[in-house]
Amino acid sequence: MKKIMIPDVILCILSAVLCLGTKFGFHACGPKEDGGWMACHWAEQAVFGLGIVMLVLSIMMTFLLKDGKTKSGIALSLAGMAALALAVPNHLIMLCMMTDMRCHSVMKPAVMIISIFILGFSIAAYIFHRKEDSET
Amino acid sequence: MLLKAEKITKQFLRESRNTNQFCAVQETDFTLEAGSFAILTGRSGSGKSTFLHMLSGLMTPTSGRVLIQEKEIYSLSDKDLSAFRNQHIGVIPQGQSALYSLNVLENICLPYTLYHKNAHQEEALALMEQLEIAHLQAAYPSELSGGELRRMAIARAFLRKPELILADEPTSDLDDENTKIVFAFLQKAAREGAAVLAVTHETDVSQFADKVFCMKAGVLTEQNSL
Amino acid sequence: MKLANSLPVRNLKGKPVRTAVLLLLTTLLTLTVFGGTLMIISLKTGLHSLESRLGADIMVVPYEATTKSNLETIVLQGATGYFYMDNEKYQKIASCEGIGQISAQFFLASASSGCCSLSVQIIGFDPDTDFTITPWIKKSYAQNLQKFDIVVGNDLNAFVGDTLTFYGVDCHVAAKLDKTGTSFDTAVFTNSETIKALIQSSVDKNMNEFKNINPDAVVSCVLINVAEGYTVEEVLNDINIHVKKVKAIQTKDMISGVSDSLSGIADIISLLIAVVWIAGIIILLLAFTMSVNERKKEFAVLRMLGASQRKLAAMVMQEALLVCLLGSLLGIGLGLLILLPFNQLIEELLNLPFLLPSAGQMLTDTIAAVLVSVLSGGIAVSASAFRISRMDTALILRGEN
Known part of the structure; x- marks a missing residue:
């Protein structure tokens, strides 16, 4: 059971992409001229925070933990967090006024796509680890 | 008279020069009765395989006719000839003949599955039992030894209980023990009513056969064996 | 019954790397055809929308x-x-x-x-x-x-x-x-x-x-x-x-600047589609030819076991069409995944009116793209399928020993 599962590794990569990408790649709109932030910045921060926790959890699941039950629990929590990340831009935290701004046109779709993939792979990982557990 | 070849010849064009024709098999008559086991020997390049392929319906002779069960096989359409071969002729080819993406049992059942028929797995398993490869049914060809692969090809050729079995050097890469197993199996098939023709290099297997033929430079002669 | 139907499937599964490469090719082919036409349609819809x-x-x-x-x-x-x-x-x-x-x-x-x-x-x-x-x-x-x-x-x-x-x-x-x-x-x-x-x-x-x-x-x-x-x-x-x-x-004069740059972009995209399409067919043609050559012996064995010429050709054809179908669905999925969420970004990058067509038109475009790539696969494989059905079985059964 020490074999490293492919969905787990993909989850690590996707979580890393989510938290690093929101900060440096597909970040939200920049600061205003007076130095203040627009609403979308807080959505970016929230996704970044979620991403860090997801990265830590997925690394634990992939490389550190051995027990199938624990792993499947982590996979489930990753699924929940992905759903949360999916809802953050523009639903839980409003983005900017115009949808042709960067937070709408770049950050929101990128976060959405990555979150959907994390959701899918974490459900797959959950199923795998459940099976793994019942086999032992 | 199960198999009858009338004056079949085969000529090939050699190289690119049209004038240089090479006669692989000279005008040959040949008959094989149901229930008999014939062996065909000869040196490499003497035309044995060509002869065998003409009998199996895989190679149209330059002239002459091949009749199986009174049916002239080369007058059939490709579709009918293929179906006829599938049902009435079991061919065991030279060398490897496995489909590597299928497991052993699936390989053996191919003659049925090609025609969308239900795979007769019990019959296949019985054949495998006789050839001592039943334990390999779920294995893949890449995991098998040469002897096991050859026995797989034999089981496949016999699956549809064909009236005619044509084997092209079925034991070329096998050790003595495996060779004996194969020839004993072919002999048994002949005893049960099939007509069997085996091309071989082996010299000490004539004991299994009813007739021994020899091919030399495209000319077939019967040897008075035993 | 099941096995015969899935013989092409088994062949594809048996060679995962070859299948993956073919899939990737058809995916890219469909992605460009689908994405490209969808972009052109969206630009035209946008222009029409601006006019109205x-x-x-x-x-x-x-x-x-x-x-x-x-x-x-x-x-x-x-x-x-x-x-x-x-x-x-x-x-x-x-x-x-x-x-x-x-x-x-x-x-x-x-x-x-x-x-x-x-x-x-x-x-x-x-x-x-x-x-x-x-x-x-x-x-x-x-x-x-x-x-x-x-x-x-x-x-x-x-x-x-x-x-x-x-x-x-x-x-x-x-x-x-x-x-x-x-x-x-x-x-x-x-x-x-x-x-x-x-x-x-x-x-x-x-x-x-x-x-x-x-x-x-x-x-x-x-x-x-x-x-x-x-x-x-x-x-x-x-x-x-x-x-x-x-x-x-x-x-009309105001829009003419827009429609000029729009037709410029549409031309470039059309050219890209044509190039990718032709290159795609050539690569598929080579890939199928190589794959069929490599498996000559396998086909000869099937022929020996009683598969007719037509059956073999159909099998090769089915394999290719299956790959193309799967690849085209992947390509369309990928195309939608890029174009739908990022259409706002595309509009800004192009700085032109850009409006995704209605769901109905999108569906038509999808079906057309699937047909185009499956058809390309069919064209690319037909030569190989014909060749394999006419091969000299006896020679191959013997020659490769």
Whole structure:
């Protein structure tokens, strides 16, 4: 059971992409001229925070933990967090006024796509680890 | 008279020069009765395989006719000839003949599955039992030894209980023990009513056969064996 | 029964690397065909949408609006700005010959407000005479707008029931418009009564560039549809000659710049599709030829076991079509995954009107793309399928030993 599962590794990569990408790649709109932030910045921060926790959890699941039950629990929590990340831009935290701004046109779709993939792979990982557990 | 070849010849064009024709098999008559086991020997390049392929319906002779069960096989359409071969002729080819993406049992059942028929797995398993490869049914060809692969090809050729079995050097890469197993199996098939023709290099297997033929430079002669 | 049907499937599974490469190829092929055509269609839909939004033959604006190239950036690129001319110009224009429909519009740009650093273009129309904006608004909002009601463009992150404040005046969002893929998506629309109040408030707060204007005595632009029996050029010239300090512009000319760059991009995309398609077919042709050559012996064995020429050809064909079908579905999935969420980004990068077509048209495009790539696969494999069915079985059975 020490074999490293492919969905787990993909989850690590996707979580890393989510938290690093929101900060440096597909970040939200920049600061205003007076130095203040627009609403979308807080959505970016929230996704970044979620991403860090997801990265830590997925690394634990992939490389550190051995027990199938624990792993499947982590996979489930990753699924929940992905759903949360999916809802953050523009639903839980409003983005900017115009949808042709960067937070709408770049950050929101990128976060959405990555979150959907994390959701899918974490459900797959959950199923795998459940099976793994019942086999032992 | 199960198999009858009338004056079949085969000529090939050699190289690119049209004038240089090479006669692989000279005008040959040949008959094989149901229930008999014939062996065909000869040196490499003497035309044995060509002869065998003409009998199996895989190679149209330059002239002459091949009749199986009174049916002239080369007058059939490709579709009918293929179906006829599938049902009435079991061919065991030279060398490897496995489909590597299928497991052993699936390989053996191919003659049925090609025609969308239900795979007769019990019959296949019985054949495998006789050839001592039943334990390999779920294995893949890449995991098998040469002897096991050859026995797989034999089981496949016999699956549809064909009236005619044509084997092209079925034991070329096998050790003595495996060779004996194969020839004993072919002999048994002949005893049960099939007509069997085996091309071989082996010299000490004539004991299994009813007739021994020899091919030399495209000319077939019967040897008075035993 | 099951196995025979799945023999092509088993062959594909048996060679995962080869299958993956073929899949990747067909995926890319479909992605370019599908994505490319969808982009062209979206650009054309966008242009069409822009045309119908402008919806008038002639636009008359104050002369200084054209010299500052204000007008085009407002109408075509979604920049904000405003300009005014005296109401009497409107009366003069209306008295020109050949005017069919005529209506005035009023522009204002909101000051950057607390939430956003960008200002919003506000367009006011006269509900009694308007013929361009009202039909569009009616699609989303059937009632008449009351004072301080506004209708927001689709790209504004505001929803029905929200309150937006412009120059200290609270406005109520009565409706949200359908997406047009043009600069109008970021604008706010309201009736003349409301916008006059907003202009007055901006003047009162000393935030309007035009210091001392009387909102009741000005208009920003005049839209005209030519009456029957007159050509657009005649009316245009008539206005430009008889009314001073204004400029009448044929809207067709305004759009021509857009449609020129649009057809340029459409040409490039078409070329790209053609190149990828031809290259794709050639690569598939080579790939299938190689794969069939490599498996000659396998096919010879099947032939020996009684597969007819037609059966073998069908098998090779099925394998190829299966790969192409799967690959094309993947390609379409990928294309949708890129184009749907990022269509706003594409619109900005292209700086052209860009409107995704309706679901129905998208479905047609999808089916067409699948057909094209499956057909390409079929064409690419047909030579191999023919060759394999005509091969010299006996020679192969023997030769490779």
